[in-house]
Amino acid sequence: MKRIFFSLSVSVVILLTVLAGCSDTRSKRAVYVLVDTSGTYSQQFDKVQGVMRYMLGTLLPGESLALARIDSGSFSEQDIVARMTFDLRPSMANAQKRAFLESIDSFGSSITPSKYTDITGGILQAIEYLNETRATDKYILIFSDLKEEIKQGQVRDFPINFNGTRVVAINVTKLNSDNVDPREYQARLEDWSVRVEQGNGSWKLINDLNRLDSIWE
Amino acid sequence: MTFEFFTRLVDGQPELSLLIWASALIVVMYIARQQAHQIILVMVRSVRNALRIMAQSVMYAEKQLRNRNREVLLAQGQEHAERFIEREFQRVEALVNRDLSGYPSLQRDLQEQITRIDEDYAQSGEVPPKPPEWLKAIDSVAKIPDNGSSVVGKILNDIHKTLKKSLDKSMQEYRRANRDRHNLLKKMMPYWRSLTSSLYTVEKKITGLEQRSIIIDGQMQSYEDIRKQTAYAERLLSSSSMTQFFVSGLALVLAFVGMYVNFQLVALPMEEMVGASSYLGSSSIRASDVAALFIISVEVILGLFLMESVGITRLFPIINLLEDHKRRIIFWIMLSFLFIFAGIEASLAYMRDMLAADREALSQLLSGAEVSEPALRWIPSVGQMVMGFTLPFVLAFVAIPLESFIHSFRTVSGLFGVWLLHMLVVFIRFLANVINGLGKTLVSAYDLLIFIPLKVEASFMQKQSTPVVKTTTTEKAAKTEKSEAIEKVEKVEKDETQ
Numbered sequence: 001m002k003r004i005f006f007s008l009s010v011s012v013v014i015l016l017t018v019l020a021g022c023s024d025t026r027s028k029r030a031v032y033v034l035v036d037t038s039g040t041y042s043q044q045f046d047k048v049q050g051v052m053r054y055m056l057g058t059l060l061p062g063e064s065l066a067l068a069r070i071d072s073g074s075f076s077e078q079d080i081v082a083r084m085t086f087d088l089r090p091s092m093a094n095a096q097k098r099a100f101l102e103s104i105d106s107f108g109s110s111i112t113p114s115k116y117t118d119i120t121g122g123i124l125q126a127i128e129y130l131n132e133t134r135a136t137d138k139y140i141l142i143f144s145d146l147k148e149e150i151k152q153g154q155v156r157d158f159p160i161n162f163n164g165t166r167v168v169a170i171n172v173t174k175l176n177s178d179n180v181d182p183r184e185y186q187a188r189l190e191d192w193s194v195r196v197e198q199g200n201g202s203w204k205l206i207n208d209l210n211r212l213d214s215i216w217e
Numbered sequence: 218m219t220f221e222f223f224t225r226l227v228d229g230q231p232e233l234s235l236l237i238w239a240s241a242l243i244v245v246m247y248i249a250r251q252q253a254h255q256i257i258l259v260m261v262r263s264v265r266n267a268l269r270i271m272a273q274s275v276m277y278a279e280k281q282l283r284n285r286n287r288e289v290l291l292a293q294g295q296e297h298a299e300r301f302i303e304r305e306f307q308r309v310e311a312l313v314n315r316d317l318s319g320y321p322s323l324q325r326d327l328q329e330q331i332t333r334i335d336e337d338y339a340q341s342g343e344v345p346p347k348p349p350e351w352l353k354a355i356d357s358v359a360k361i362p363d364n365g366s367s368v369v370g371k372i373l374n375d376i377h378k379t380l381k382k383s384l385d386k387s388m389q390e391y392r393r394a395n396r397d398r399h400n401l402l403k404k405m406m407p408y409w410r411s412l413t414s415s416l417y418t419v420e421k422k423i424t425g426l427e428q429r430s431i432i433i434d435g436q437m438q439s440y441e442d443i444r445k446q447t448a449y450a451e452r453l454l455s456s457s458s459m460t461q462f463f464v465s466g467l468a469l470v471l472a473f474v475g476m477y478v479n480f481q482l483v484a485l486p487m488e489e490m491v492g493a494s495s496y497l498g499s500s501s502i503r504a505s506d507v508a509a510l511f512i513i514s515v516e517v518i519l520g521l522f523l524m525e526s527v528g529i530t531r532l533f534p535i536i537n538l539l540e541d542h543k544r545r546i547i548f549w550i551m552l553s554f555l556f557i558f559a560g561i562e563a564s565l566a567y568m569r570d571m572l573a574a575d576r577e578a579l580s581q582l583l584s585g586a587e588v589s590e591p592a593l594r595w596i597p598s599v600g601q602m603v604m605g606f607t608l609p610f611v612l613a614f615v616a617i618p619l620e621s622f623i624h625s626f627r628t629v630s631g632l633f634g635v636w637l638l639h640m641l642v643v644f645i646r647f648l649a650n651v652i653n654g655l656g657k658t659l660v661s662a663y664d665l666l667i668f669i670p671l672k673v674e675a676s677f678m679q680k681q682s683t684p685v686v687k688t689t690t691t692e693k694a695a696k697t698e699k700s701e702a703i704e705k706v707e708k709v710e711k712d713e714t715q
Contacts (some may be wrong), residue, residue, distance in 0.1 A: 056583055090488050090576070091489060174403060
């Protein structure tokens with residue numbers, strides 16, 4: 001009888017241990033959100049907050065989220081506002097999401113417009129982070145007008161290896177000059193699209209914030 | 218060889234070329250007619266024979282399966298009847314132990330009551346005292362004449378008085394004795410009533426036993442039928458198995474619904490233990506779901522062992538063969554485990570409620586709405602905890618329909634297998650007949666293609682033959698020849714079959 005009792009207890013413990021160690025996540029997402037803080041775009045942060053809330057509500061335990069700013073020199077760890085890989089336990093993941101939300105709000109209230117817009121540097125930083133997460137589905141969400149303005153001396157004109165990352169440009173605003181010549185806007189989008197796709201990535205543009213679920217498609 | 222090849226035989230005249238080719242083909246077919254018929258019929262016969270052999274094999278398999286089903290059905294029925302009779306005897310034993318164990322004391326009571334009644338009856342039978350014997354003597358003396366003597370008269374007067382007094386006394390004594398007898402008979406009344414009541418109780422108990430014995434008799438009769446392997450018993454068992462199959466199947470479906478509810482209670486909190494995004498290998502099966510299913514499966518298994526140890530089910534012969542005290546130990550162990558798991562489930566259900574509330578609060582926060590605590594939130598929490606605690610015990614009873622389902626499934630699947638094999642036999646036979654008909658049609662079609670030379674041959678034969686033969690038509694001649702060939706083949710087939 002003792003044997004039955006013992007074997008039952010042991011089997012329960014073993015199975016739970018094995019399952020707990022079974023951390024083979026089938027599809028794991030990692031999202032890196034780049035926010036343009038240059039003068040022309042810094043007023044759009046409420047939209048960023050909306051998208052970030054959507055992200056926090058959608059991402060599952062074990063998945064990663066990061067928020068970084070695009071400023072004069074974005075290829076820097078210091079530009080990452082918050083980054084988190086959510087815990088596998090739902091309760092802990094929920095607590096992390098609350099903390100992340102607080103970071104977003106505090107970042108929103110302390111944005112200082114930057115002089116330049118180093119989008120390429122931000123993307124490079126994002127790719128580095130995303131590769132580290134070992135996620136199966138990697139996303140870079142860019143909130144920007146996509147007009148890159150870099151400091152003199154910075155080298156950004158080189159091909160980037162996106163390594164299968166999906167780049168989604170959200171709420172790409174039109175500049176005054178775009179209104180004069182809309183081809184400039186289209187050319188900017190086209191340039192980025194070509195650059196991403198040539199670097200083994202995929203490109204998508206979402207200007208309607210009510211269609212955020214199409215990010216995952 | 219293309220179609221053009223056949224049209225180029227005569228330059229510029231494809232129709233003529235085709236006609237020549239067709240004529241040549243008809244001639245060849247006419248020459249090879251007998252051989253072609255034979256080939257067609259032999260081929261058809263071969264296929265048909267193969268199909269017949271196949272049908273016979275399937276029929277044999279069907280017969281085997283039917284016999285096996287019958288054996289299993291009767292064996293199951295016999296076992297069931299034995300169990301039923303055993304249970305009935307156990308009930309009779311319980312009745313005897315409960316009711317008839319007090320029989321000695323009841324008998325003693327009855328004996329005492331009867332003795333008292335007997336004593337009272339004996340007392341009531343006492344004869345009242347007779348008048349004293351000397352009264353006769355006194356009477357004789359009193360009849361002596363006094364002859365005028367005053368002394369004698371006085372004596373006689375005294376005697377008379379004495380006699381009268383004595384008679385009065387005797388009368389009083391007699392009346393008292395009668396009163397006493399009546400009192401004794403009156404005292405017997407409650408004893409009679411008590412005796413009647415005791416006998417009524419005995420009658421009731423005996424009637425209960427009698428009813429049980431009638432049930433046992435009925436079961437013994439069906440048991441005898443099963444042992445004799447009568448067709449009636451087989452039909453009865455078969456019908457009973459079907460009923461059992463559907464009833465237990467329905468119960469199992471309901472049990473699965475219960476398991477699903479249980480699973481929903483456990484799966485979410487299990488994510489806290491094994492991780493929410495863990496999957497088994499490269500499959501899409503979540504580790505937390507497997508863990509939840511495992512917990513539920515363990516509960517069901519515990520229930521199985523529990524029912525087994527009590528003797529309600531007999532799925533594991535080893536447990537049934539164990540001694541009573543060992544089975545009792547298993548029962549208590551399983552019951553303790555069930556209590557532990559019920560406690561775990563109750564706590565998991567509570568955790569689920571907490572997690573759901575947390576998730577709801579987070580989604581409210583993310584949507585920008587004010588996070589509010591709903592009123593009477595404790596009611597669903599308590600409800601889930603109670604469900605979590607009670608469901609494992611409810612699931613323990615799954616063992617009963619499961620046993621019925623397993624037993625009846627064997628019979629029902631056997632019956633289905635027999636039906637399937639029977640249908641296969643029908644299909645094979647149908648196919649064989651179709652192929653046979655196809656062969657005959659092919660032979661006729663062959664003759665149709667070469668009907669011109671056949672007609673010519675018939676006309677020629679008509680001219681060559683005797684006048685009697687001449688009267689027959691060309692068609693008849695052709696038909697006769699064909700039917701002869703078919704008859705010949707059929708004769709060979711018959712011989713082979715025999």
